[in-house]
Amino acid sequence: MNVEGQVALITGGASGLGAGAARILTKAGAKCALLDRNLALATELATELGGIAIECDVSDGPAVEAAVAQVVEQLGAPRIVLNAAGIDIAVRTASPKGAHPLDEFERVIKVNLTGTFNVARVAAYGMIGLDALNDDGERGVVINIASVVAQDGPVGQAAYAASKAGVQGMTLPMARDLAPYGIRVMTIAPGMFETPLAAGIPQEWIDNIIPTVPFPKRWGNPLEFGALVQQICENTMLNGEMIRIDGAIRMGT
Numbered sequence: 001m002n003v004e005g006q007v008a009l010i011t012g013g014a015s016g017l018g019a020g021a022a023r024i025l026t027k028a029g030a031k032c033a034l035l036d037r038n039l040a041l042a043t044e045l046a047t048e049l050g051g052i053a054i055e056c057d058v059s060d061g062p063a064v065e066a067a068v069a070q071v072v073e074q075l076g077a078p079r080i081v082l083n084a085a086g087i088d089i090a091v092r093t094a095s096p097k098g099a100h101p102l103d104e105f106e107r108v109i110k111v112n113l114t115g116t117f118n119v120a121r122v123a124a125y126g127m128i129g130l131d132a133l134n135d136d137g138e139r140g141v142v143i144n145i146a147s148v149v150a151q152d153g154p155v156g157q158a159a160y161a162a163s164k165a166g167v168q169g170m171t172l173p174m175a176r177d178l179a180p181y182g183i184r185v186m187t188i189a190p191g192m193f194e195t196p197l198a199a200g201i202p203q204e205w206i207d208n209i210i211p212t213v214p215f216p217k218r219w220g221n222p223l224e225f226g227a228l229v230q231q232i233c234e235n236t237m238l239n240g241e242m243i244r245i246d247g248a249i250r251m252g253t
């Protein structure tokens with residue numbers, strides 16, 4: 001799919017990886033709708049990029065349905081969807097201080113896994129009614145974000161890893177569900193990218209982990225992530241798979 005002239009719906013688009021992708025897709029000629037629970041930040045970037053900002057909690061069914069309808073009304077029907085809204089916590093399953101709070105586990109699953117599925121299902125339904133773009137019958141693409149944590153499983157990451165492994169696990173069945181309508185589904189698993197989310201990680205942990213990245217030994221830049229998003233949009237053969245973008249890091253305990 002040629003990105004130029006398309007509408008891209010980006011959740012979590014106010015910050016970090018979502019914002020990086022919004023910049024890259026805008027440069028490639030897309031119009032971006034940033035859905036985020038942080039409206040002030042989303043509005044700031046949308047104004048800079050000439051897109052729109054909508055306040056929305058991705059885990060809320062009716063709110064996402066209303067937000068997608070608003071995107072269609074204000075910008076046109078999105079054929080590119082990037083699920084970049086997400087949260088992380090670091091809590092051990094149990095320690096002498098107590099058991100992992102169940103509500104915290106459920107909160108992470110609700111945003112990262114249910115929220116991703118929620119946006120994908122509503123946006124994909126909208127795409128089914130659109131005309132095909134090319135001889136392949138392509139109508140659109142849904143791109144989700146998992147994490148290398150889904151496979152590497154560092155300590156304290158049971159909730160986050162479960163949510164991201166869920167995102168990886170639903171990639172192929174969603175791609176198969178939507179294939180008859182020419183809608184692709186891909187997932188990206190980033191390693192260490194410098195964003196506000198990563199700013200919450202203790203400095204001592206960061207000092208230990210960045211030197212373990214084989215190459216390049218540094219943080220990823222959200223624009224490098226955005227470049228992969230653009231490639232996934234443009235390369236129709238990419239479907240039903242998760243791609244790690246991680247400098248070959250494999251996280252230890």
Ligand SMILES: NC(=O)c1ccc[n+]([C@@H]2O[C@H](COP(=O)([O-])OP(=O)(O)OC[C@H]3O[C@@H](n4cnc5c(N)ncnc54)[C@H](O)[C@@H]3O)[C@@H](O)[C@H]2O)c1
Binds near residue numbers: 037057193
């Ligand atoms: N930064 C990394 O190194 C890294 C690595 C692997 C995976 N990820 C994943 O990438 C995604 C983006 O992370 P980031 O680093 O850009 O974080 P970030 O905190 O910079 O951006 C996340 C955005 O999501 C929004 N958000 C959070 N909960 C929301 C909700 N319920 N509804 C709507 N918006 C919500 C936040 O307001 C924020 O703008 C997340 O899913 C994260 O788990 C990040």
